[in-house]
Amino acid sequence: MSDPGNESIVGRKSFTAVAINCAAKAGEWIKTKLGAYSSLDLKYSSQDLVTEVDRGSEKMIRNLIMTHFPDHSFLGEEGVEAGPEASKKALQNALEEEYVWIVDPIDGTTNFVHGFPFFSVSIALAYRGEVIVGVVYDPSRDELFVAEKGKGAYMHGKRTSVALQTTLRESLVATGLPADQHYALPINLKGVQAITPQVRNIRIAGSAALHMAYVAAGRLNGFWEIGLNSWDLAAGSLLIQESGGRVTDTFGEPYHLSVRNVAASNGHIHDELLDALKKAEAQG
Template identity: 65%
Template sequence: MESQSKIPYVVGSKSPTAVAINSASKAGEWIKSRLGLVKELNTKVSAQDLVTDVDKGAEAMIRKLILTHFPDHEILGEEGVAPGAAASVEALTQASRSDYLWIVDPIDGTTNFVHGFPYFCVSIALAYKGEVIIGVIYDPIRDELFVAEKGKGAYIHGKKSVVSEESSLEDSILAVGFNPDRDYALPVNMKGITALSGEVRSLRAAGSAALHLAYVATGRLSGYYEVGLNVWDVAAGVLLVTESGGKVSDTVGNSYHLGVRNLVATNGKIHDELLESLKVADATGL
């Protein structure tokens, strides 16, 4: 009898996972076609927090594709929420009243997209009663599709995703973020970045929380830390990491839930050491 590990990963054509994959892929290809053709550029919480007509168009496309199949489900999309942490928290509270909640970031890495830096993605998650059960991230530049289903593992183009093996910070490569919230989140992150820079093999800050998490899931990064994130930045990526054998928590070690804004995601082996470093540096944001 063929072993469980060799059974191919198959997604039913009418399943929510298939809808998420289709929505992310179609939106991603359209976004890629608009690279260098932004017509409308605005800012949100700061001059560094950008939004374009392409973000809005991609979210509208994703909403239409999801609601065609699941008209009774709720959708929480970045572009439908007012700027700022308080608005994000309130929007999540309101949207979470529905059993099924789709969480959408049409372009995670908008600043990169605007500047033509080829590191951005579409992130789509589905939560059921507050727990993420599907996570899909699509990188249209590299044509890389990351998919996770609760209890079924995580995959990149059908190949099982597994976290890295580093067991100490000194052997690790970590991703960090330069948060657009200049008043609160960025100063805290800088404390963490300063402390970690002397403890790890190297740091990376490529500008997309979702892709950073996807890279932790696939073993390209040992971990990722950032304060001041929104649920649409991380929901899909968190499931990718946990289904790949990694660990995700807030910055003091509490279990992840949809309201977590200060995040640590690792291969699991360096998690406690990373949390301790952030604690000592007063860089938890909590």
Template identity: 60%
Template sequence: MSIETAIEAAKEAGRLIRQRVETTKRVETKYTAHDLVTEVDRQAEEIIRQVLHRAHPDHAILGEEGVAPGPEASREALEAHRDYEHLWIVDPIDGTTNFVHGFPYFCVSIALARRGKVELGVIYDPMRDECFTAERGKGARLNGEPIRVSEENDLGMSLVATGFPADYKGARKINTAGLIRLSSRCRNIRTAGSAALHMAYVAAGRLTAFWELELNAWDLAAGSLLVEEAGGRVTDTRGTPYHIGVRHVLATNGRIHEAMLEELRAAEATGFEKQEG
């Protein structure tokens, strides 16, 4: 089955990543000086591609390391692939900056979309050997055990996460405005550096919500299904339901979703203000 193939691919890549975390790496920059890639990212993606192609030779694969840097290239690559009957969406290391520095918060993210709709997702944390999985209509699991989103009903009782987008002149500044506003309105905020793993933590009830601007399909696809199958809600930062083209994302336990949307609007931090204004 496809979910077993995705788990196999994620864990094989994870073994390489775990072996290399404390070794010297060749580090290159991509879109900005904050957007890094190593030879391990590329090797891990090749492992994943080999496993997926062996099991599903007729399926298409959209992997981060096969796409040119920058938001526009990411959008164009997705548009060229999004209507495939079967499309694997792969991030070999989500949290490369953490990986480079030996900060143990990064993961492998693999999703399968059918004609643009995510049907399964796997997020594997190789340092903790935690494998988060979801299949549409079958719930979400962590190492085989069912998981659910948290039960906080009030933003003031919520632990929220975000990130710092690579575009430090645009999206990062806007995202930080949301962080500043929400920091006094929720219990606390975490910025650990992996969007996919943050979303897995929302699904597992470890975080109440996560938002960030200018993310890519490979950052979000697997995590979006995990959150939804764990009973949560995923939209863009205006409240439009998630689809694989979403770049400004909000994932929550569902109970504080409207409050989060309201705060992001009030902070002018949805990422859509420029287009709308």
């Protein structure tokens, strides 16, 4: 890289354009397959689903990205063996490369399978381990969330900003129901039981990437979940940070690509959310 400064200015624009194009094309194709998938397989558990549409979406995204950036590394959910250890190893291998694209071709496959319109395409680009581009696309609503490191976050060209509420009791927060029923799910349910009485309400809609995009857009005040992967979180983490929010692990340590237990918020309620998880012994 002869001129890192110039590369960051010129390069990121093309990186973002490619990410947007990939998310939009994959999302529109996924939408045509709603209710029309032909195969359904189980991965890590009976709640961890994959269809040929997931695989086709990832192949489409990979091919488009590699056409533009053949020297970059690619980490997609469907190219990794099921289970947390395989995910950890795949991420470690990918991060040895300077640039790595981190992709969830359908975040919310269970929703997609059941025709529940809350799923998304999540695409992030990391440079030397730091996320510099994040795109989350919701094909059902045709909502495109885009962030560039240091340049803000946007939804269809309008800058996004986190919600203004300052306490848990004023907040609408979200979480998930992890596919890992032996470890992550029991811990997350402890958090749900403890936090529900402390907030305005809780949403469990089934797409971590969209939940995080909603935090960035001010629709949710916070989100937490145990046992996620880099492809669930990478794009959404940048959306939130560039919208003025905060993303950490459940112990309050700064977010990085290896984080699996995440807490994200508008920033104002973050410490209170972390404290509630700690008291419930729900940090993972």
